[in-house]
Amino acid sequence: MQGNTAVFFNKLASGKLWLQYCESCHKYIFYPRVFCPNCLKPDLQWKETSGQGKVYSFTIIHYSNLPEKSEQVPYAYAIVELAEGIRLAANITDCHPKDISIGMSVELTVKKYHYSYLHYFRPATMNRKC
Ligand SMILES: [Zn+2]
Known part of the structure; x- marks a missing residue:
């Protein structure tokens, strides 16, 4: 990079x-x-950024050809709208996909992925129920 x-x-x-x-x-x-x-x-x-946002849209992945992802299905891939107004794609983690809804408050979490780091979002602390 x-x-x-x-x-x-x-x-x-x-x-x-x-x-x-x-x-x-x-x-x-x-x-x-x-x-x-x-x-x-x-x-x-x-x-x-604040790391705070809301789920703008999402889909649930039930099958992946990627070996490292195939063990994680089902998982949610979402468009998150940050408090700063930017929308970006990220996986929703620390929550079962059936518990995700549009408009749900989420917060940033960063995880190591191979040799780099990626942004993920999880239910915001106040609303965490997963
Ligand atoms: Zn400008």
């Missing part, structure tokens, strides 16, 4: 989700880029 993508994953290794923020139009952006997709200015800074 290089450039902004490497920065994103290196920051995940600290257990926090950081996103680029445009100082010109005051919006977060995802995925990492050189220029803001809204105003095309290169005034992007990295900012730590």
Whole structure:
């Protein structure tokens, strides 16, 4: 990995989700880029997010060809809308897929995956019932 993508994953290794923020139009952006997709200015800074969000949409994976994933089925793959307004894809963990619902509050958790770290979300502490 290089450039902004490497920065994103290196920051995940600290257990926090950081996103680029445009100082010109005051919006977060995802995925990492050189220029803001809204105003095309290169005034992007990295900012730590709250790690809080809500399930925007999800699907349940019942079968996987990936050996490391085939032992985890069924699992939920979701679009999470962060409190900062960005939507990103991630697995929902620490919860049975049948207990997930759209609009459910979730929080970030970071797990090691092969040689890197990935962002996952789990039910928010206050609502955890799984
Ligand atoms: Zn901008």
